[in-house]
Amino acid sequence: MISTSDVERAAARIAGRVRRTPVFADDGVWFKLEQLQHTGSFKARGAFNRIIAAGELSAAGVVAASGGNAGLAIAYAAREFGVAARVFVPATAPAVKVVKLRQLGAAVELVGDKYADAYDAAVKHAADSGALFCHAYDQPEICAGQGTAGLELLEQVEGLDTILVAVGGGGLLAGVAAAVEGRARVVGVEPHTAPTLHAALAAGEPVPVEVAGLAADSLGASRLGDIAFAVATRTNAGSVLVGDSAIAEARAVLWDRYRLAVEPGGATAFAALLGGAYRPAPGERVAVLLCGANTDPATLTSPTAAPPPARTAR
Structure with a gap:
């Protein structure tokens, strides 16, 4: 469980280490450009908070399991501190992310076809080597670090009502919902093909789900984190599902427009x-947190259809 004060402490801890990402408004919607964060996603925030909070590390450094973005963040933060990083990723991870991991100096281990396979291998490595295990989404320091994006957003947009965030394992949702608790509501958005939050809320606890679809490389957790579930239920976070076609359309609009x-x-x-x-x-002030940019630019647009007009917050 984390609270607003945990996020505030994380913000003080990582100050100067991460970017204060910009916000812009269009047609009644605010966009928080967290894809401009170090390593192309919000996850640098949690990575720095986890490593700094841990204090002195062993020679084995840090280890993580990741479909890509969490590993990139851990590798980047480890390089900044001059410590070793080992990242276990499923063999299905996008090549662009694997290449970048190696460029950041991480030792990369390809294990299995799912995040769960990489996770088991990373946990074993941590136990065997003494490396600091950095969870992709379900550690207090990781979640609190991610939530610093929510604190920034409240400072950047006055009178904000709702923040829409993507959900995989739920670290971003947990952090942002804790950060803005009592001041704005968070709504988690996830693919129909990876409904970890939706299934957990329906079942009354995190439950395993089958994961597939267009966004599985970054939203591919098969179970919502315990911290995310606790914060989501405490703060009455919302949950909506979208299809792969809607995700592809949104991606094309963001590029084209x-x-x-x-x-x-x-x-x-x-x-x-x-x-x-x-x-x-009517009148609801909504922000969308754009959380990741690690993609093949050649896939940004659809040649078969022009994007429809965006819905507005009016």
């Missing part, structure tokens, strides 16, 4: 507005 290059997971929150899965009330 704004020249924002985001990965499918990064476009998922916007897909809820664009496709109507989330319909703001």
Whole structure:
């Protein structure tokens, strides 16, 4: 469980280590450009908080399991501190992310076809080597670090009502919901093909789900984190589902209209507005957190259809 004060402490801890990402407004919607964060996703925030909070590390450094973005963040933070990083990724991880991991100096281990396979291998390595294990989404320091994006957003947009965030394992949702508790509501958006939050809320606890689809490389956790579930239920976070076609459409619109290059997971929150899965009330002030940019630029647009007009927050 984490609270607003945990996020505030994380913000003080990582100050000067991460970027204060910009916000812009268009047609009644605010966009938080977290895809411009170090390593192309919000996850650098949690990575720095986890490593700094841990204090002195062993010679084995840090280890993580990741479909790509969490590993990139851990590798980047480890390089900044001059410590070793080992990242276990499923063999299905996008090549662009694997290449970048190696460029950042991480030792990369390809294990299995799913995040769960990489996770088991990373946990074993941590136990055997003494390396600091950095969870992709279900550690207090990781979640609190991610939540610093929510604190920034409250400072950047006055009177904000709702923040739409993509959900995989739920670290971003947990952090942002804790950060803005009592001041704004968070709505989690996830693919129909990877409904970890939706299934957990329906079952009353995190449960395993089958994962597939366009955004599975970054939203591919098969179970919502315990911290995310606790914070989501405490703060009454919302949950909506979107299809792969809506995600692809949102991604194309973000590129065609704004020249924002985001990965499918990064476009998922916007897909809820664009496709109507989330319909703001009149006057509701809504922000969309664009969370990741690690993608192949050649796949940004659809040659078969022009993007429809965006839905607005009016």
